[in-house]
Amino acid sequence: MRIEFDRIKRLPPYIFAEVNELKAKLRAEGKDIIDFGMGNPDMATPRHIKDKLKETVEKPGTGRYSTSKGIPGLRKAQAAYYQRRFNVDLDPENEIVVTLGSKEGLANLAQAITSPGDIILSPNPSYPIHPYGFIIAGASLRHLPAMDQGIFNAALYLERLEKSIKESVPAPVALIVSFPSNPTAQIVSLEFYKDLVKIALKYNVYILSDLAYAEIYYDGFPPPSILEIPRAKEVAVEFTSMSKTYAMAGWRIGFAVGNQKLINALIRIKSYLDYGAFTPVQVAAAAALNGPQDCVLDIRNTYQKRRDVLIKSMLRAGWDIPTPQASMFAWAPLPDKFKKRGSLEFAKELMLKADVAVAPGVAFGEYGEGFVRVGLVENEQRIKQAAKNIKKLLL
Numbered sequence: 001m002r003i004e005f006d007r008i009k010r011l012p013p014y015i016f017a018e019v020n021e022l023k024a025k026l027r028a029e030g031k032d033i034i035d036f037g038m039g040n041p042d043m044a045t046p047r048h049i050k051d052k053l054k055e056t057v058e059k060p061g062t063g064r065y066s067t068s069k070g071i072p073g074l075r076k077a078q079a080a081y082y083q084r085r086f087n088v089d090l091d092p093e094n095e096i097v098v099t100l101g102s103k104e105g106l107a108n109l110a111q112a113i114t115s116p117g118d119i120i121l122s123p124n125p126s127y128p129i130h131p132y133g134f135i136i137a138g139a140s141l142r143h144l145p146a147m148d149q150g151i152f153n154a155a156l157y158l159e160r161l162e163k164s165i166k167e168s169v170p171a172p173v174a175l176i177v178s179f180p181s182n183p184t185a186q187i188v189s190l191e192f193y194k195d196l197v198k199i200a201l202k203y204n205v206y207i208l209s210d211l212a213y214a215e216i217y218y219d220g221f222p223p224p225s226i227l228e229i230p231r232a233k234e235v236a237v238e239f240t241s242m243s244k245t246y247a248m249a250g251w252r253i254g255f256a257v258g259n260q261k262l263i264n265a266l267i268r269i270k271s272y273l274d275y276g277a278f279t280p281v282q283v284a285a286a287a288a289l290n291g292p293q294d295c296v297l298d299i300r301n302t303y304q305k306r307r308d309v310l311i312k313s314m315l316r317a318g319w320d321i322p323t324p325q326a327s328m329f330a331w332a333p334l335p336d337k338f339k340k341r342g343s344l345e346f347a348k349e350l351m352l353k354a355d356v357a358v359a360p361g362v363a364f365g366e367y368g369e370g371f372v373r374v375g376l377v378e379n380e381q382r383i384k385q386a387a388k389n390i391k392k393l394l395l
Contacts, residue, residue: 016037016359019347036357039377041377049287056279066276066282068276070098070276074286079092080290082227086228095233095259097255098254101253101254103254104254105256107133108270111269114137115138118173119141120139120140120176121176123176126146127210128363130176130210131143143366151186152184158192158199161196162199162203173205175200177226185330187223187326196226216245216300218307218325233260244299246288248288252277253281253282306378306380307324310330317388319335320333330373330374333371334346334370335394343362343372347359347372
């Protein structure tokens, strides 16, 4: 009997598990841990979305299997969203598929387009599913450093990207980008996407863009879509999610849109694996996209207030954290006192001595070392309390 499995062996130890085990242990001991570690929205899903779910559940036949590519009404709603938000036209039948969250979509697309030994270019640090979805599928990863002293340098990144494409044997199948970035909260301009699409067309490489935080932005700078660039659909597919925009993380609704060949590959893989999300959930998601959008502004404003409180409170505590312009995270350099200890040890120390949980940067790749990710998932009072606790640790 086989006792080891190749795909499992290819995955490194899950650093989050080590942090989560300590957090669970401390909570079992009665500690009140202020948890900034996971990007898990704590706000209520807007009322009109929940009401539509309840209404649809009561209709006959809604407990039957749905459709793996998503119900037509939801795909049309996503097409309408892209038109009004990005001025991008999408064919709901051939250029949109509903996914069980963007994470599932990325992982299943990796299965659809990857053969063992294929090369994929992934940023580092990065949200774990970006590289490891392809590792599970049998690909070989080429990691591109995405940060220089805590900042994304677009020109340098594009230079590294083109160099890596030229040096890769065999040629890369795809490259992954994610802006606003999880974990680093960095954003890019349309000019960056223009240059990226130019490189992808030149070298016949697909682009997989993760735009999960499209609507979580601050200071009046809405993130662009790569599909706004002419000819982008020839090489690019983009993933979005309802999770953060509408506080629907547990509902598991996301989308992949764009390049028809990639969308059809994902549809075919999904047809073997699932029957799609529960139909009432999809109907409610369509109501979210088609309905009043005041709730999106309310959610965004809540995150922005928390961001402002976090930055000011931590600065008073002696921890200077750069102000993020988007996403529900701050990418925080380790305080000077802990720089030599590393992000994992710092994260443990925060839990043990300050009752605060954060995500160690090294969990997102080796180039994430020296930082921690702080989620804006606690209320303002809890944020201020966390800063007081941390201040004592930094003295």
